[in-house]
Every structure is written in structure tokens, then in C-alpha cells.
Amino acid sequence: MSTQVVVVGSGYAGAGAVKAFEDEVGEGEAELTWISEHDYHLVLHEVHRAIRNPAVEDKITIPVDEIKSPESDFVKGRVVDVDTEDRVVETDDGTTVDYDYLLLGVGSTTAFFGIEGLKENAHQLKSLDDAKAIHEDVREAAADATRSDPAEVIVGGAGLSGIQTAGEIAEYRDKHRAPIEITLVEGLDEVFPGNDPQIQGALRQRLEDADVEILTGDFISQADEEAVYLGGGEDEEPEELAYDVLIWTGGITGQPEVEGVDVEKDERSHRVHAGSDFSTSDDRVFAIGDTALVEQGDDVAPPTAQAAWQAAEVAGANLARAARGAPLRSWTHEDKGTVISVGEEAVAHDVMGMPIKTFGGTPAKLLKKAIATRWIAKVSSAGRGVSAFGDM
Numbered sequence: 001m002s003t004q005v006v007v008v009g010s011g012y013a014g015a016g017a018v019k020a021f022e023d024e025v026g027e028g029e030a031e032l033t034w035i036s037e038h039d040y041h042l043v044l045h046e047v048h049r050a051i052r053n054p055a056v057e058d059k060i061t062i063p064v065d066e067i068k069s070p071e072s073d074f075v076k077g078r079v080v081d082v083d084t085e086d087r088v089v090e091t092d093d094g095t096t097v098d099y100d101y102l103l104l105g106v107g108s109t110t111a112f113f114g115i116e117g118l119k120e121n122a123h124q125l126k127s128l129d130d131a132k133a134i135h136e137d138v139r140e141a142a143a144d145a146t147r148s149d150p151a152e153v154i155v156g157g158a159g160l161s162g163i164q165t166a167g168e169i170a171e172y173r174d175k176h177r178a179p180i181e182i183t184l185v186e187g188l189d190e191v192f193p194g195n196d197p198q199i200q201g202a203l204r205q206r207l208e209d210a211d212v213e214i215l216t217g218d219f220i221s222q223a224d225e226e227a228v229y230l231g232g233g234e235d236e237e238p239e240e241l242a243y244d245v246l247i248w249t250g251g252i253t254g255q256p257e258v259e260g261v262d263v264e265k266d267e268r269s270h271r272v273h274a275g276s277d278f279s280t281s282d283d284r285v286f287a288i289g290d291t292a293l294v295e296q297g298d299d300v301a302p303p304t305a306q307a308a309w310q311a312a313e314v315a316g317a318n319l320a321r322a323a324r325g326a327p328l329r330s331w332t333h334e335d336k337g338t339v340i341s342v343g344e345e346a347v348a349h350d351v352m353g354m355p356i357k358t359f360g361g362t363p364a365k366l367l368k369k370a371i372a373t374r375w376i377a378k379v380s381s382a383g384r385g386v387s388a389f390g391d392m
Contacts, residue, residue: 002031003031003100004033005032005103006034006089006097006103007021007035008104009106010039011042011106013311013312014103015041016308016312016316017103017105017288018034020316025319025323026324030100030319031071031072031073032071032072033097034068034073035076037076037078041064041067042127042128043059043375044126044305047125048165049391050132051125051135051165052135054132056391060128060391066380066384067380075091075097077092077093079257080092081260082257101322103285104272105289107126107290109254109255109256110124110248110249110252110253112250113250115222115223116222117223118220118223123137123247124248125247125249134165138169138172138180141153141180141244142180145244149179151178152245153182153243153246153247154245154247155169155184156185156247156249157185157186157249158186158193158214159193159249160340163191163192163340163342164340164342165247166210166212167210167212167341167342168343170211170212182211182212184215185215185218185228185241187218188217196357198357198358199358202347203342203347206345209345218231226243227241228246253268254270255270258270258272258291262282263280263281263282263285264280264281271293272287274286274292275330276295277314278294278314278328288308288312289308290308294331306335306336307333315331336351336352339351339364339367339368344365345364346367347360369390370389372388372389376388
């Protein structure tokens with residue numbers, strides 16, 4: 001019997017690793033089983049587009065059968081247990097799959113940091129269903145609002161997801177002439193925290209041009225069904241902000257199904273510790289993408305789509321190498337720059353080969369579209385990539 005390889009997850013890491021494994025593995029060396037709760041790959045860095053227009057679903061979801069080869073098996077289900085001693089993966093419908101080597105690429109879930117009432121009352125944006133739910137709530141809130149009493153939409157967290165979410169809601173508002181006020185709340189002192197002031201300033205300008213109110217410097221300390229509360233403490237009352245729709249994009253943590261896997265993990269986030277070759281404390285288990293904290297010298301790889309794309313090529317090849325007993329390759333993340341959309345506009349920063357450090361306008365818009373198109377074409381087909389270009 002040939003070596004059994006299992007990949008869990010259909011995000012960038014999982015889909016990319018499946019393609020890379022199939023390209024690397026020799027005939028008869030190993031058999032692949034791909035497990036995911038969805039039978040499609042979601043182009044997650046473009047899922048915010050579905051907030052404005054859910055009809056883009058067909059452009060940002062790619063059926064797994066378009067990605068994997070016919071020789072690889074696919075099992076639809078959510079993983080609920082990984083027995084590292086017997087090397088068995090179990091899904092929520094009781095299906096069990098044996099493995100010789102396992103790659104965990106189940107992504108991450110939203111971190112709510114223990115903020116009272118936030119998880120119970122806020123949307124998150126980690127799936128296509130999340131984007132559709134935000135769209136429906138924004139649409140309904142706008143339908144019930146008036147110009148004198150507009151719908152209040154609050155987006156918590158001004159990182160990449162928060163900025164792009166606010167931008168899409170602004171585009172929806174403008175397209176439908178809807179009575180909506182949008183507030184972007186960030187606890188730190190600037191949007192896109194921790195990044196170059198040039199791109200921070202460019203993003204702030206585009207958000208303000210889109211009539212998005214920006215509140216920085218106070219963290220959300222509590223939420224209920226009608227309002228969020230900023231700041232507060234022993235000597236001051238928190239500021240109350242009423243909302244009709246609340247979205248939280250403020251951080252990531254490990255998926256629940258990873259918590260019980262017997263490999264070394266970060267105690268707080270439950271993300272798996274992995275070396276630069278994606279190996280873990282169990283020599284039969286690899287981890288990648290947001291699931292993992294992948295060593296990069298004294299740091300770890302960033303939890304970005306770009307990093308997952310790059311890592312997947314090496315991780316998939318390493319699965320094939322492990323199956324044949326060959327040495328594993330190490331991976332080094334190469335930052336190729338940042339491109340963020342704000343509705344129909346975009347900002348690009350520090351893109352390799354570009355003479356200008358930070359720029360917007362048509363070049364940035366086309367670059368954002370090209371990045372998504374290239375990924376879709378890579379995991380599926382050039383035709384699918386080209387057909388998606390206009391909606392990205």
C-alpha cells in the first residue's frame with residue numbers, strides 16, 4: 001500500500017499545497033486525501049466583495065474538482081478529532097481517514113479577546129456566509145432608515161479586513177443611495193496599525209473620501225445588542241456608540257479543532273508551532289497558513305494570503321518528499337508588498353519592482369485585480385481567472 005497523505009483545509013494553504021503535492025509526487029509514491037468542510041476554495045482576500053454584491057460568489061469560489069487531480073480523493077466534512085497515536089482523522093459525520101503524513105491548513109477564526117458581548121452581537125468576516133449575512137443586515141438596516149435617521153454600521157478593527165469591509169459598505173451605500181453612516185473603530189492610534197505611515201495616510205485619505213468616519217485610540221471594551229462602548233475605566237465612563245449593524249475584524253486565533261491535536265501549540269491562540277519546513281513536534285504532522293506559527297528566524301511568518309500562497313508550494317512538495325523519505329525543504333517568506341482595496345479604489349505599498357513606494361489610482365486597482373486573477377488561474381484555470389477580473 002502506498003503512503004497515505006492527508007491535507008485538511010481548502011483555503012490558500014490547503015488548496016495550494018494540494019496542487020504542489022500533485023506536481024511533486026511520483027507515480028505510485030503516495031495517495032492524497034483532501035478534507036474540508038467546504039467543497040470549494042474561497043478566495044478569502046476578496047470575500048469582502050460579496051458584502052456589496054453577493055452575486056460575486058461564483059467568481060470567488062472554486063470547486064475542489066477544478067483544483068485537485070482525479071487521482072486525489074476529497075472528503076467533505078469538518079474535522080473534529082485527530083488521533084496522532086493511531087494516525088487517524090475523524091470528521092463530524094463519523095468518517096475516518098488514516099494517514100501516514102498529515103498537513104493541517106484549517107485557517108483561523110476570529111479572536112474576540114474576551115470583550116464582553118462582542119462575540120454574541122458582532123458579525124465576523126471569515127467565510128462567504130459571513131459576507132452574505134453582513135450584506136443582508138446592512139440592506140435591511142438601510143431599508144428601515146431615513147436620511148434624518150440613517151442606519152449606523154460600526155466596523156471594529158482597522159486592519160486589512162476592517163478597511164476593506166468599510167470600503168465595500170461605502171460602495172453599497174453609494175450605489176443604492178442608501179441612508180447609512182459607517183464608523184471604523186481602531187483601538188490603536190492609526191488605521192492599518194504597525195505599518196508604514198505612508199500607506200496609513202493613503203488609506204485614511206481614501207476612507208475619509210468614502211465618507212467613513214474613523215475613530216482611533218480607544219478600544220471597544222464592551223458590546224450589547226444596541227451599542228458598543230469605547231474605553232472607560234475606574235475614573236471615566238465609556239463612550240457609547242449605538243449601531244444597527246456591528247462587524248468585528250480585530251484579530252485571529254486558532255480553530256477549535258486544532259486545540260485537541262497532540263502537537264506543540266501556542267497556549268493563548270492554540271496556533272501550532274511549526275518549523276520553516278512546516279514540521280511540528282510530531283514528525284508525521286505538518287502545519288501551514290493561519291493554523292500555524294511558522295518559524296522565520298527569530299520571528300514567525302505573517303498570517304496573510306501572500307504568505308500562505310508562497311508557503312503552500314514548499315509545504316506540498318515537502319509532503320511528497322516525506323513520503324519518499326527525502327530531505328525537507330525550508331521556506332523563507334518574501335514580502336512582495338501590500339495592496340488593499342477601499343471599495344473601487346486601492347492602495348499599493350512597497351510592491352517589488354515598482355519605483356514609487358506608495359500609490360493609488362488605476363495602477364493600484366489593476367494590480368489588486370491582477371493579484372486575485374493570477375491566484376485563481378494558478379489553482380484553477382486561466383479562463384476562470386480572466387472571467388473573475390472585473391469583479392475583483
